[in-house]
Amino acid sequence: MGPLAGARVRLRRLVDELKSGDPLDPVTVVVPSTYAALSLRQETGRSGMANVRFVVLARLSELLGAPTLSADMRRPMTHLIEASGVRTVAAAAEGPLASTRDHPQTRRSLRNTFRQLRHASPAALDRLSDGPSVPAETVRLYRRFREVTGPYYDREELAQSAAVSVRALGAEDGQTTGLDEMGPVIVYLVHDFSPGERELVEALANRSSCALLLGLTGDAEADRPLHATAERFLSTFGPPEMWADDSRPTSSHLVVAPNGQQEVRWAIRHMLKASQDGVPFHRMAVLYRKTEPYGVLIREEMELAGLPVAGPDTTPLSQRAAGRTLLGLLKLSTGELSRDAVMAWLTSCPIRSPDRTRGAQVSPTEWDLISRKALIVRGREQWLDRLDSHAARVSKRADASTELGDMSESSATRLHREARASQALKGFISKLADDIRPTHSGSSWAEFSQWARGLMEGYFDHRAGLPPVEADSEQRVTEMLLELEGADELEPRPSLAVFVQAIEESLESAGGHLGQTGRGVFVGPLGSAVGLEFDLVHVAGMVEGAVPPKSRDDPLVPDRDRRRAGGQAQGLPLQQAHRAEERYDYLAALATSRSRVLSYPVSDPIGGRTHYPSRWFLEEASSLEGAPVYTSTLDGMSHRPWLSRIASVEAFLETNETGGIGQTGAGEVLADIHDYDLGSIWQWRGAGCRVSQHPLVLETHLAGGFELDAGRLSQRLTRWDGDVSAVATDAHRIDPTDRTSDSPSRLERWARCPFSYLLGYELKLGALERPEDITTISPADKGLLIHRILELFISEVLEQGEFPSASQPWNDEHRTKLHRIAGAAFGEAESTGTTGKAVLWELERREILSDLDSFLEADNRQRERFGTATTFVEARFGMPGSSAAQSWPGASIELPDGTSLRFHGLIDRVDVTSSGRDALVIDYKTGSAAPYSGIAKDQIDRGRRLQLPVYSLAARGALGEEVGVHAAYWFVSEREGFKLAPPEPVALDDVLEQFEGAVTTIVSGIREGLFPANPGQPRQGSFENCRYCDFDSLCPAYRDVAWRRKKADPRLARYRKLADPVDEGQS
Amino acid sequence: VSGEFISADQAARDRIRDSLDETLFVEAGAGTGKTTSLVDRMMGLVSTGRATLDRIAVITFTESAAAELRDRVREALEKAVDDAGLGDGARERCRQGIGDIDQASIQTLHSFAADLLQARPLEAGLPPGFQVMDRIAADLAFEDEWKRWLDTTLDDAASGQSFARSQWPSTASTTDWTASPSRLQRTRRPRRWTRWSAPHRSSTGCVSTLAWERTTLWSGTSTAS
DSSP states (O other), rough: OTTHHHHHHHHHHHHHTTTTOOOOEEEEESSHHHHHHHHHHHHHHHTTTSSSEEEHHHHHHHHHHHHHHTTTOOOEEOHHHHHHHHHHHHTOOOOOGGTTSSSSSHHHHHHHHHHTTTTOOOHHHHHTTOOOHHHHHHHHHHHHHHHHTEEEEEHHHHHHHHHHHHHHHHHHSSOOOHHHHOOOOEEEEEOOOOOHHHHHHHHHHHHOOOEEEEOSOOOOHHHHHHHHHHHTHHHHHSOEEEEEOOOOEEEEEEEEESSHHHHHHHHHHHHHHHHHTOOOOOGGGEEESOOOHHHHHHHHHHHTTTEEEEEOOOOOOGGHHEEEEEHHHHHHHHHOOOOOHHHHHHHHHOOSOOOOOOOOOOOOOHHHHHHHHOOSSSHHHHHHHHHHHHHHHHHHHHHHHHHHTOOOOOHHHHHHHHHHHHHHHHHHHHHHHTTSSTTTSSHHHHHHHHHHHHHHHHHHHHTTTOOHHHHHHHHHHHHHHHHHHHGGTOOOSSSSSHHHHHHHHHHHHOOESSOOOOTSSEEEEEGTTOOOSSEEEEEEOTTTTTBBBBBOOSSSSSSHHHHHHTGGGGTTTOOHHHHHHHHHHHHHHHOOOSEEEEEEEEEETTTTEEEEEEEHHHHHHHHHHTSOOOOHHGGGGOOOOTTTEEOOOOHHHHHOSSTTTTTTTTTOSSHHHHHHHHHHHHHHHTTTOOOOSHHHTTSSSSHHHHHHHHHHHHSSSTTTTBTTTTTGGGGGGGOOGGSSSSHHHHHHHHHHHHHHHHHIIOOOOOOOOOOGGGGGGHHHHHHHHHHHHHHHHHHHHHHHTTOOOOOOOOOOOHHHHHHHHHHHHHHHHHHHHHTSSHHHHHHHHHHHHHHHHHHHHHHHHHHHHHTEEEEEEEEESTTOOOOEEEEEEEEEEETTTTTTEEEEEEEEEEETTTTSOOOOEEEEEOSSSSGGGGTTTTTTGGGGGOOHHHHHHHHHHHHHHEEEEEEEEOOOOOTTTTTTEHHHHHHHHHHHHHHHHHHHHHHHHHHTTTTOOOOOOOTTEEEETTOOOOOOOOOOHHHHHOOOOOOOOHHHHHHHHOOHHHHHHOO | OOOOOOTTTTTHHHHHHHHHOOOOOOOOOTTSSSSHHHHHHHHHHHHSSSSGGGGOOEESHHHHHHHHHHHHHHHHHHHTTOOOTSHHHHHHHEEEEEHHHHGEEEEHHHHHHHHHHHTGGGTTOOOOTHHHHHHHHHHHHHHHHHHHHHHHHHOOHHHHHHHHHHHHHHHTTOOOGGOOOOHHHHHOOSSSSOOOOOBBBOTTOEOOBBBBBHHHHHTTOOOOO
């Protein structure tokens, strides 16, 4: 028997009395909420009572008042109509409100204040009008709001109309179909009556049998409004029946949890324990005051534990699938079709293609990758152009590679598939761009609504297997859009922006219900539980500042102005009334059960805040202690039987006090399987066993975790940090000598950091930059651009026979030619999106042109110094499938085991002297020369600079063994002073032996499957090998420590000698 | 040793408690009883009817200090209600004070400032009922705004020039701003909003804790020399 049992017994007796001996006579019971109606209906059903109708006051008003209003062609004022009215009058705000009148929050505030002014007397409004400017302007807008919404009736008008109907019909003939069907009326535990609703109740009481039962909490502050209500009804009902919860709870318990999640999990464990003791779930409730975070947190944790939930759905429609889809579409329609917005919409909503033909499926992940590769940022034309170019580029690459035979069949198939997906995305975007453009902008709400419904019909995927609550959201969105069609009368010819605002504001409302009342644990805000009865109630989030919340004065019509205008007596609610309401809701929630638990979380980890207990929490603690309890003294009360304090998850596992209340160590109820697993492992450890040997660990991936941890801490390279020797078998060889040919840069990468090689070349991973983040051209793209310009320029000069002799400088015509070629190349680069933002690109463009001009001067000196007579540009060598005319023969070296390694590549430039006996291999560099400083001492820089020897080998192969080949990097920028590195070009014969040794080490390491991560030396807050590495964020922060540990592995001796010669020498 | 202990600064303590019409500056070391004196003075204000709790502002540096102070005031009020030595009027005023404790402005400077603005938003150019973003939401809004500004400025040569002038007024007025090609790239993202100005408006109706003001935003945050 709960605390309301007395009131319920009285209700049952009253119903029996009012049925006048005929159990089928109708009786209507007016209840505080729809949940109270459902609960009582189920209870009366079980008790065998028939023909008792339970309704809320608003529904009763509608039943009795709506027919008259409809006959007068009046329509109900929905939230959308109300919002439309507010928007209309807010747009005309003047004086102090003018500067913020377009802000959505101003409209929200006006709407709230208008609702509070609804019951104000005309005299009170007049007094406010004569007062300070802000309340006066607010009242002016309110009066205007009432005018524009005149054709619509609100809840108050409905109640007044119902009262008038009841009085009129009663006076005429005492007959009214509606009233007869209702029979006698009992108003049960309703505590909040508007003036119109009071009028209605009085009219009902004057006409026929009507009883009033008020529920008191026993608290003077909370009950003050109810006593006032009783006073007002005195002449009608005489002294009303007042039921007070004056009984003590049979069980009251307090919980202090480390955070909200642990708080809710404690409640779940407690409810499961109660369930084992025979309490059905529908007789339990978890209530809260703050929807954020408890609305979602409780529901999610209970779903995780498999507990059924029932109660109001507090999630706004904007966060449901259909709401998100519609908002996403509208955002796209008002934006620039940015890639970010399109992808956010595609990946967070159930979207289907409006093109229902086969092969038109939406593939968000693949489309995201493609749009990144195509460097799309925003704009319909950019989407279409760049997707087209990307598809063509990918197809061309696949075709060319297939022809040359340098790509596997599966890779070519993958590229062709990517090209098809690019075209599919292009088709989708093209249709989307057309669809999201409203064809009737500024016409009518009806047309906007039809357009939006068409968008939902086309793009919202009904078949996505959504849970019922999400599927219901689509229906609610459709109803909302249909309702908007009626807004033309208030706001004719809306703009798209106004339409979107209306949708945004409407979708912010929550609604609907979760689960089935009568089956699941009731979860809802404190106020939703009034009139319900449970065997166990848990009130969560009893935090200072939240329960009760600090009441805020209305800045539009503050309390001081309300008091001046007559205050409560003149229909102007004051802050004091809100405080009483909060107190009433809290005490009424406690009154729903004799077994209560109050809890609060000590911290909010996300917000990084510490919480303190609510005053009402301490009030309950004081009651249980029998002496005042304060925040400071609560800390020392951990061993009280009425208090549970969860210090941490570990502490809970250790004491396992869930069972609970007052029986430390007696509990065995766990919230879910995770509780069980953790508890089991904890006990195992407590018994002195190694956690890594626990059966749960051995049977799951946890074992891998322990192995990983131990492996990475060891001084051997393991499968957890780059040793793939176990899989580098004959069947899965990763031997460079097996390939048709290799590029020197691949081997350089292994020499620098073998782990980076493994990820980049063997696993083919790579970081794909977001095109939105490209503010300026990347160093790599800039290098490609300059290489391309120089190649085209010198090729053209050579073709035209204009290549100058060693002593002849480039002339003005050459300079003009170079600028023309650069201009065309710039245009191409701009169209691909690699050049970044316009302002920064302009700077880069000027810098490149300046460098090109200086290049001509530097090249004059270079050719004169070397005696260049002719040159080869972009000389290909070893290209698979190429003819001798297209490519020089590949370079190759013999390895000590008799195998050979072949190379292919492209040499920027090979200058040949007039005698033809000397050649200078040049590799242009456009970046910084600093990383190349090492080659002054070590020409192959620990295996990390292999290009020059390989290119030299290729040049010698093409030009003849008798030709003396030298090579150097040439830094073609003013910033680097057009210097050579090394300053004296390297003769091939001088480095050949060293080169072969390095290549042998590299090939052996790859063959053996050894890929340790080597960060190199610390440099500018990072490490030399990590600064431009795609996988920088994958490696641990202590990567240098890890490398020092791993390099002790004897299998890495040769690599160590290559990569860390100084270190080796010291050791 | 017998007799009641009287501290050397008892007179100063009494003055803090009793001299309620006087404005005082109290300076004392840690652990000397500043909070106790403050609670005593508040109790004096409430019990004598000089002020109600909801008309007193007590500003602290941290939330934990505010919570502790609220707790101690509540404790003092509850004890005063049961103190037969006080008159009926004083005890009733203390009883009222317990009910007002949730409305009392015992809070950090930031909370106090936010409450002031909530009470008078229009005077500060803010919409009524504005909400203060939490740190995460503010950071996200900042990132969005920063990207939007960067996109707009760097996509348009004219705004780029204006930006350059705001960055390097001494040089940009006399020389071609493009002559310093690497300067713009070296400009770093500012770390946070720097001052109040026009409210930052978002579709959700939130107002950023600190608003957008371009020229001030850049001052002191540029890395250009």
